[in-house]
Amino acid sequence: MRLWLLLAVASAVFGQNNLIPRGLIPRDAAAVEAGRRIYMGSCSGCHGATGEGSQGPSLLSGRAARLADRALLNAIANGLPGTSMPDFPMGEEKVAQVAAFVRSLTAPAIRTQTPGDPERGRQLFFGAAGCAGCHMILGAGGHPGPDLSNIGADRTVPQLREAVTRPSARIAEGYRAVKAVLRDGRTVEGVARNHNNYSLQVLDQAGKLHLLQASALTAMEWRDSSLMPPAAAGDAVHLIAFLARQSSRPTVGAP
Numbered sequence: 001m002r003l004w005l006l007l008a009v010a011s012a013v014f015g016q017n018n019l020i021p022r023g024l025i026p027r028d029a030a031a032v033e034a035g036r037r038i039y040m041g042s043c044s045g046c047h048g049a050t051g052e053g054s055q056g057p058s059l060l061s062g063r064a065a066r067l068a069d070r071a072l073l074n075a076i077a078n079g080l081p082g083t084s085m086p087d088f089p090m091g092e093e094k095v096a097q098v099a100a101f102v103r104s105l106t107a108p109a110i111r112t113q114t115p116g117d118p119e120r121g122r123q124l125f126f127g128a129a130g131c132a133g134c135h136m137i138l139g140a141g142g143h144p145g146p147d148l149s150n151i152g153a154d155r156t157v158p159q160l161r162e163a164v165t166r167p168s169a170r171i172a173e174g175y176r177a178v179k180a181v182l183r184d185g186r187t188v189e190g191v192a193r194n195h196n197n198y199s200l201q202v203l204d205q206a207g208k209l210h211l212l213q214a215s216a217l218t219a220m221e222w223r224d225s226s227l228m229p230p231a232a233a234g235d236a237v238h239l240i241a242f243l244a245r246q247s248s249r250p251t252v253g254a255p
């Protein structure tokens, strides 16, 4: 009785007609992918391609992530009356797919199912795709890219997808590419781990950290793009599946 009352209140708040009788959000990769396509067409204009928000609020901040499943489903199906969030009466299955995608925006990759073959991803990472030339995973690999041992727990699947397919879209803090020219004519190339008016710390491809005084430099050439080349289109899905599983801490309750 009490539960019934609560649900009635919830549906009065989130819309008049309850289009979501089952209230279940799927987690499988196919549903998330179907939801991503609907989201790109119907939602990204207001909430941003990776949920970062523009006209509408960010879906990455706590508020959307804290919505209960049923409230999320109802918000999508019925809209949020009195705001510019429209209703999307597109049928229960599609609403559930978009909700699955919205959830995937905030769930760490290790907690979601991804399409692609992680073993194939591992082979590409340490082989033909050349990723291990710049990144370490549990001590294997190279520099100067960030260590990826825990990347599946630290990032969401959409973040991994962006990092792998469009590395220059957002450059990780402390990893801007720079070329420093010294007074003695030498050059040092790598990523700027630290930089202020007096000094510059550059991590090069060999893993060596150069601490350079500003007074010893004749030029600093900053690159606008990432040092990282984008992954080949056919490789990305497998690389993401592999990275999604990288967690150096034990994960309790992961699927």
Ligand code: HEC
Residues within 6 Å of the ligand: 039, 042, 043, 044, 045, 046, 047, 055, 056, 057, 058, 059, 063, 064, 072, 075, 076, 080, 083, 084, 085, 086, 088, 098, 099, 102
């Ligand atoms: C015309 C712009 C617009 C479109 C299109 C749109 N939204 Fe929204 N959405 C909003 C606004 C504005 C809000 C904030 C309403 C409020 O003030 O509470 C919102 C709120 C939300 C919320 C609640 C989050 C919160 O912080 O309150 C969710 C979840 C959401 N939208 C998902 C979606 C999904 C999924 C789609 C596509 C099916 C979509 N929206 C399409 C404008 C839009």
Ligand code: HEC
Residues within 6 Å of the ligand: 125, 129, 130, 131, 132, 133, 134, 135, 143, 144, 145, 146, 148, 151, 155, 160, 163, 164, 167, 168, 170, 171, 172, 175, 176, 191, 226, 227, 228, 229, 230, 231, 232, 239, 243
């Ligand atoms: C030439 C060196 C280089 C190569 C090769 C390279 N990366 Fe990167 N990668 C970087 C650097 C530098 C960054 C940090 C700057 C940025 O955000 O783009 C980075 C960032 C990343 C990130 C984001 C890390 C984070 O903390 O969010 C991921 C994921 C990643 N790389 C995966 C890969 C994969 C997969 C490959 C192989 C297809 C690859 N990288 C190849 C240098 C490289």
